[in-house]
Amino acid sequence: MRLKRSWILLSLPLCLQAVPHWYAHTPDKPQFFYGSGAGGDKESAKEKALNDLASNISVRVSSLTTSTTTRDNSKLDKKASQQIKLVVDSIKFVHVNTDKQECHRDKCYVRVRMDKNMFLNLLSKRYANLYNTLSPLKPTRGCHGIFIKEKRQIQSLLDKMTPLQEILSAYGRASAPLTSYEELIKANSPKPKAQIVFASGADAEVVDALTGQYARFVNQTTAPGFYTINNKIFTSEGNGQFHIGLDINIKNCQGDIIYSKHLNADQGTRGDAIERIKAQAFKQMRNYQNGVGAGTADVNSDNIDF
Incomplete structure (x- = not known):
C-alpha cells in the first residue's frame, strides 16, 4: 500500500510538468496582444489561442469603453459588445504569429501574438475608408433632413464604424467623430x-x-x-x-x-x-x-x- 501511494506521489509532479511553464504566464510586452489555447493537436490548440486573443481584446475594450462612455445605465449595451467582438474576430487572423507551441503526448499548447500597432493601423485605415463613404450622405446646405435610403445607408455605416471607433478610442487612437451623424439619425427617427x-x-x-x-x-x-x-x-x-x-x-x-x-x-x-x-x-x-x-x-x- 505504501509503495502504491509513493508511486502516485512521485508520478503527480511528472503530470503537472506536462503543462509548459510559459502557458500560464502572459509576457509583459504591451506592444503585443496575446492569446493561449490547449487542444488535442496543434491546429485545435491554435484555434483556441486565436479565440482567446480575440476575447481578451474584446473584453478589455468593452471594459474601458464602459468606464469612459456615457450609455444607458452607464453600461456598454450588449449589441455594442457583440459588434466589438465581431470586428476583432474579423481581423484576428491578420498579422498573428505563433509565439510558443509545445506538445506532450495527446495535448498541445499554443500561444499566439499580434502586433498591436499593426492591428490598430488596420482598424484606422478601415475606419477612414468608411468615413469617406459616410461624408457625402450628410445633408447639403439648406437641407433640413435626409430621406429613407440615406438614413438606411448612414445607419448601416454607423453600425460598422461605432465598434471600430470604440476599439481605437480604447487604445488612444484618434478618429473622426460620428456625433453629427448620430444626431442626424436621431432627428430622423423613427422615420424621416x-x-x-x-x-x-x-x-x-x-x-x-x-x-x-x-x-x-x-x-x-x-x-x-x-x-x-x-x-x-x-x-x-x-x-x-x-x-x-x-x-x-x-x-x-x-x-x-x-x-x-x-x-x-x-x-x-x-x-x-x-x-x-x-x-x-x-x-x-x-x-x-x-x-x-x-x-x-x-x-x-x-x-x-x-
Missing part, C-alpha cells in the same frame, strides 16, 4: 420627414390609400428643406376594368428629381385597383429605401407583386 404632394383633382380615396402607404416610410411635413414625394393620379373605367395610373417623382430638398416611376393598376373593381396600386407604391418605396432598382425607368406592373 418628407412632403407628400398630390396633384389637384386627384381621386380622394386613392390619395388616402397612398398617403397611408407613404406613412409607413416617412412622417409628413409641410416645412421647406425636406424631400418631396410628388404624385399624379389618373383614373378611368371601361370594358369591365377600373384603371389607376400613378406617376411618382421623389425630389431632393433642392427640387431635383432623384427617383421616378410610373405605375398602373387594372382590376375588375375599384377596390381591387386601389389595393393593387397601394401594393405597387409600397414596393417602390421599399425598393428605393433598400437601393434596389434606383433610377428613373418605368416599371412593368405585371412584374410587381406585393
Whole structure:
C-alpha cells in the first residue's frame, strides 16, 4: 500500500510538468496582444489561442469603453459588445504569429501574438475608408433632413464604424467623430420627414390609400428643406376594368428629381385597383429605401407583386 501511494506521489509532479511553464504566464510586452489555447493537436490548440486573443481584446475594450462612455445605465449595451467582438474576430487572423507551441503526448499548447500597432493601423485605415463613404450622405446646405435610403445607408455605416471607433478610442487612437451623424439619425427617427404632394383633382380615396402607404416610410411635413414625394393620379373605367395610373417623382430638398416611376393598376373593381396600386407604391418605396432598382425607368406592373 505504501509503495502504491509513493508511486502516485512521485508520478503527480511528472503530470503537472506536462503543462509548459510559459502557458500560464502572459509576457509583459504591451506592444503585443496575446492569446493561449490547449487542444488535442496543434491546429485545435491554435484555434483556441486565436479565440482567446480575440476575447481578451474584446473584453478589455468593452471594459474601458464602459468606464469612459456615457450609455444607458452607464453600461456598454450588449449589441455594442457583440459588434466589438465581431470586428476583432474579423481581423484576428491578420498579422498573428505563433509565439510558443509545445506538445506532450495527446495535448498541445499554443500561444499566439499580434502586433498591436499593426492591428490598430488596420482598424484606422478601415475606419477612414468608411468615413469617406459616410461624408457625402450628410445633408447639403439648406437641407433640413435626409430621406429613407440615406438614413438606411448612414445607419448601416454607423453600425460598422461605432465598434471600430470604440476599439481605437480604447487604445488612444484618434478618429473622426460620428456625433453629427448620430444626431442626424436621431432627428430622423423613427422615420424621416418628407412632403407628400398630390396633384389637384386627384381621386380622394386613392390619395388616402397612398398617403397611408407613404406613412409607413416617412412622417409628413409641410416645412421647406425636406424631400418631396410628388404624385399624379389618373383614373378611368371601361370594358369591365377600373384603371389607376400613378406617376411618382421623389425630389431632393433642392427640387431635383432623384427617383421616378410610373405605375398602373387594372382590376375588375375599384377596390381591387386601389389595393393593387397601394401594393405597387409600397414596393417602390421599399425598393428605393433598400437601393434596389434606383433610377428613373418605368416599371412593368405585371412584374410587381406585393
